[in-house]
Amino acid sequence: MNILIIEDEDSAATQLTAMVAVHFEQVDFAPVIDNVEDARDFLAARPAIDLIFLDINLSDGLSFSIFKDMVIDTPIIFTTAYDQYAIQAFELNSIDYLLKPIRSEKLTQAIDKFKRLDSRQQMLPDLQSIEKVRMLINAAGTYKRNFLVPYKDKLIPLGVADIAWFELQHTLVRGMTHDKASYFMEEKSLEELGAILDPWEFYRANRQFLVSRKAIKEVQHYFNGRLYVHVLPAPPEKILISKAKAGHFKAWMRSR
Template sequence: MKIAIIEDEESAVQQLKNLLTEVITTAEIVAVIDTVEETVAWLKSRPAVDLIFLDIHLADGCCFAIFQQCAIDTPIIFTTAYDQYAIRAFEVNSIDYLLKPVRKERLQQALEKYHRLNNTRQVLNSEQLLQQLTRDITKATQYKRHFLIPYKDRLIPVSVDDFAWFEIRSGVVRGITYDKKHWLLEESLDELAETINPETFYRANRQFLINRRAIKEIEYYFNGRFCLHLSPNAEEPVLVSKAKAGQFRQWMAG
């Protein structure tokens, strides 16, 4: 599959390249472009490309200026840190809209959608695209992505993705980050379980809400339970009950 990446952030380009290498063994990155001007010139040369990943904000302006200067028949997957352009993105030849940082699961979903549409030669009208957009954006933005944590006389912004797990001890909820910092949180563990992405965090038991990335090993434990080995190490065993073991295995494999 021949792919073009139109993006002005080197780190975002490299991350996307790495993810594409993991997800598509046949991926061939034929172009990396960082400006509107260069993109227009490249597109007018009618390149043979199967899919374009397009950032909203490029080095010399907004990507929608491209569509005012040339027609694009190639399917597009938008990648951006902002969701306010989503409606406009689906007015052009877009099949999906990924929020940065792009997650592997969402990239896989977008590529599956591309293959499904490509294989069936399905053409969606504007109303269908808008309905699809509403579902995708609602799902992508309904979960908490950052905390503003009071600390002395300041507020410290911390990304949800920085937390390895959340726990409750003596009625106090703490979030433990990968750099082993402990942050006191105002939310209850139940509230956190409702507001952060369940694809990423799992309620192992009443005491722990665990980030998938923090789980390094799963040990069979007494009476059909699992014992989770985390990184960084937890102060006590994190157990998943026999009743939840099947559900947990499905979540880990999903």
């Protein structure tokens, strides 16, 4: 077993290493990584890693940004002190989501789950698991319902329900409302937005777009197994769902 721990707290990394080691007869740990940039560089080289333990809040930002422009097939067990990122974690190669301080019985359950899986197979999100987490988080009222967006020399209140889609434009995120008003958001990435919005109302279509269920008018089959999502207002570019995500997107559309 080759295991990578990405964690920015030395004590937490040391403790997790000791806890994990007892679950495997033979295990090698890669050097601990404590930031997003080094993690991206390390994983880009496609190292022989069987399992990743990934803290969400790292020293230079959210670890979700590691996955931007990069496909990682290695199974992941997320570790964090916060519960609001659970949905986004399940949408990646997540086996489990462990809250700190990590309890030994929860770690055992997560590793047992890993052992039952084929670690070479990239896992699609489990909608039933996401729904369970969504219900728990929604009960706590932690989903974003309103924004306060900068506009010229003012701040404009903007309801999440008013937004049709978010688009990444270079390093800025633009929100388009159903009545065609456009605002640049204070949030700097679609990953950050995805962590605070209800995943049953907004879907991460691709690297550039996060779309509202209400804005989707029809879905058209496109080249190479992709889907073309027609939304209103129409964005400047086609919103395409990859062949790999097409089945999950259709299941999402049928849900609720």
